[in-house]
Amino acid sequence: xTKKYKIxxxxxxxxxxxxxxDGFIKKAPELPVSDIYLEDIEQGKExxxxxxxxxxxxxxxxGLDINIHLTLNQEEAISGxxxxxxxxxxxxxxxxxxxxxxxxxxxxxxxxxxxxxxFAKALRTIPVIMNICKDxxxxxxxxxxxxxxxxxxxxxxxxxxHTKVKAVGLCNVPVNMINYVAQVFEVEMERVYxxxxxxxxxVWGQKIYLDGEDVTEKLLxxxxxxxxxxxxxxxxLIWDKDLIKSLGMLPCPYHRYYYMxxxxxxxxxxxxxxxxxxxxxxxxxxxxxxxxxxNPSLDIKPPELEKRGGALYSYAACNLIDSIANNKKDIQxxxxxxxxxxxxxxxxxxxxxxxxxxxxxASPLTIxxxxxxxxxxxxxxxxxxxxxxxxxxxxxxxxxxxxxTIHPLVPSADAAKKILDDILRQNxxxxxxxxx
Numbered sequence: 489x490t491k492k493y494k495i496x497x498x499x500x501x502x503x504x505x506x507x508x509x510d511g512f513i514k515k516a517p518e519l520p521v522s523d524i525y526l527e528d529i530e531q532g533k534e535x536x537x538x539x540x541x542x543x544x545x546x547x548x549x550x551g552l553d554i555n556i557h558l559t560l561n562q563e564e565a566i567s568g569x570x571x572x573x574x575x576x577x578x579x580x581x582x583x584x585x586x587x588x589x590x591x592x593x594x595x596x597x598x599x600x601x602x603x604x605x606x607f608a609k610a611l612r613t614i615p616v617i618m619n620i621c622k623d624x625x626x627x628x629x630x631x632x633x634x635x636x637x638x639x640x641x642x643x644x645x646x647x648x649x650h651t652k653v654k655a656v657g658l659c660n661v662p663v664n665m666i667n668y669v670a671q672v673f674e675v676e677m678e679r680v681y682x683x684x685x686x687x688x689x690x691v692w693g694q695k696i697y698l699d700g701e702d703v704t705e706k707l708l709x710x711x712x713x714x715x716x717x718x719x720x721x722x723x724x725l726i727w728d729k730d731l732i733k734s735l736g737m738l739p740c741p742y743h744r745y746y747y748m749x750x751x752x753x754x755x756x757x758x759x760x761x762x763x764x765x766x767x768x769x770x771x772x773x774x775x776x777x778x779x780x781x782x783n784p785s786l787d788i789k790p791p792e793l794e795k796r797g798g799a800l801y802s803y804a805a806c807n808l809i810d811s812i813a814n815n816k817k818d819i820q821x822x823x824x825x826x827x828x829x830x831x832x833x834x835x836x837x838x839x840x841x842x843x844x845x846x847x848x849x850a851s852p853l854t855i856x857x858x859x860x861x862x863x864x865x866x867x868x869x870x871x872x873x874x875x876x877x878x879x880x881x882x883x884x885x886x887x888x889x890x891x892x893t894i895h896p897l898v899p900s901a902d903a904a905k906k907i908l909d910d911i912l913r914q915n916x917x918x919x920x921x922x923x924x
Contacts, residue, residue, distance in 0.1 A: 490520055491520070492521060492523075493522065494523045494568055494569045495512070495523070495571050495809075496569040496571070496572045496573070496631075497524065497573045497575065498527055498566075498572060498576050499575040499637070500525070500536055500558070501533070501536035501538075501540075502539070502577075503535075503777045504575055505526060505539045505543060506546065506793060507789055507793055507802045508573065508575070508806075509524070509542075509546050509547065509789070511805060513546060513552060514806070518814060519813055519814070524554060524555070524557070526558050527560070527562055530560055536558055536560075538781045541784075542781045542786060545787035546789070548787070549787040562620065562623055563623055563627060566623045566624055566631070567628060569631045570630075570631055571631060571633075572631050573634045574620065574633065574634070574635050574643075575636045576613075576616070576637055577609075577637075578609075578613050579612055579915065579918050581774065583608075583612065583915065583918070584600055584767040585767035585771070586915070587604070587605035587609055587911075590604065590605075590608070590910045590914065591605060591907055592756060593910070594906055596899065596903060597749065597753050600638065601639040601688075604895070604897070606638070607888075607891060607911070608915060610642045610643065610876050610880055611876070611911070611919055612919065613638075614877070615921055617643050618646070620633075622651075624651075632809075633647060633654065633656075634808060635655055636658050640657045641657060641659075641687050641689070641840060642688075642838075642876055643657070644656070644823040644838045645837055645874075646880065648836075649836055649877065650877075656812075656822050656823065657824070658823065660800050660803075660804050661688075661691065661741065662740075662840065663677075663821070667800060669698075679698055679699050680697070681696075681697040683842065684841050684842050685839075686740075686840055686841070687869055689740065689742040690743070690746075691821075692737045692740070694737045704737065708732050708733070708736070708737075711732055712727060712729040722741045722742065722744060723744070723756075723759075725752065727739070727747075728748075731747060735861065746897070776792065777792060804820075808820060808822065812845060812846065813847075815847040816845060817844050817846045819853070820843060821841065822840070823838045824838065824839065824850040824852050825837070826838070826852075829855050830857075830858060830866075832857055832858055833870055834870075839852070865896065868895075868896050871894055872891050872892075872894050872895045875890050878891075883919070885922070889901075889908055892904035
């Protein structure tokens with residue numbers, strides 16, 4: 489008898505959920521799912537009910553025998569699950585907006601996952617993910633945690649180093665980079681292969697292949713002509729021609745925050761004073777999305793969801809689950825323990841790289857040493873991430889201060905201290921580890 493899987497989605501009331509349901513519908517022939525538990529907290533109940541009703545309509549339209557369960561009980565969702573997908577946001581979009589505004593007050597980039605904004609999000613998220621992992625260990629010890637919750641690398645590293653849960657971190661940036669290259673060359677994504685090396689939201693495509701042929705130089709020549717290459721939540725500023733030539737590899741869209749910090753900060757200040765920060769824009773997009781989701785005749789993932797910024801999320805998530813469940817041993821780009829893959833980073837940290845995916849999870853392909861031109865930035869950001877994990881787990885003020893101080897986007901220890909104090913004060917209700 490074919491095994492049918494139970495999937496638990498933590499943060500089930502998210503506007504991304506229809507994207508995920510769409511992925512499971514498409515994968516149904518090879519990945520039979522019997523039950524999907526959409527779980528959320530009390531404050532997210534209304535959204536959960538709206539999204540849950542849409543999920544039921546989508547499954548019904550597809551003619552599939554998948555039971556959609558809505559619950560506010562985390563234990564019920566996790567108990568006996570085969571896969572637990574985490575896609576939650578502690579504090580909701582209001583917390584994200586604070587994460588963007590606090591650094592801007594001190595002339596520092598305020599972004600959801602990169603720099604002080606990502607740091608604040610990580611501190612709020614770590615106690616919650618640790619609690620989820622306790623339930624997984626107790627109620628579904630053989631389950632895989634597929635972590636999409638940002639900052640994905642930091643949260644995945646926390647799970648790998650502070651729990652016994654089997655976890656793989658996921659981000660839609662690498663798959664969108666593959667899609668970008670495919671669009672440039674007007675081919676299917678399957679024909680493109682990128683050698684990825686780096687960290688979550690700091691990953692480089694060292695080599696780009698089309699049908700096995702190295703097209704790195706050709707692709708970079710096209711990139712510097714200004715062809716659109718970014719994510720929905722990152723301003724599409726054109727890369728400097730000489731920077732790309734000297735780099736000789738494909739930067740991810742988030743590299744703009746490091747390579748073009750001054751311009752990105754200018755852009756953020758301008759946007760914050762006109763249409764609002766990205767979080768404020770997303771809040772309006774979400775209102776419109778949930779109005780759409782409420783429509784009882786809607787039974788597909790609406791195209792408007794792409795404005796939200798989660799393009800290809802379901803493609804990445806469902807491919808990953810499918811490959812673990814069916815021991816496919818194909819290559820995907822995920823967040824995984826380093827274990828000597830990148831020799832310039834510690835063994836026990838999370839990296840983002842190409843891995844063979846099968847029933848035992850993700851096995852990274854060897855990289856060795858990376859070039860000096862990307863090594864320094866990678867090591868600096870990784871040191872910040874390690875300290876952030878430690879601060880988030882222990883609730884130690886001094887470790888948190890060091891984490892922010894050494895981040896490349898924070899100009900001084902003085903700025904770090906002011907930003908940290910603001911973060912701790914404005915997020916007090918979400919930071920139990922720092923109380924006292």
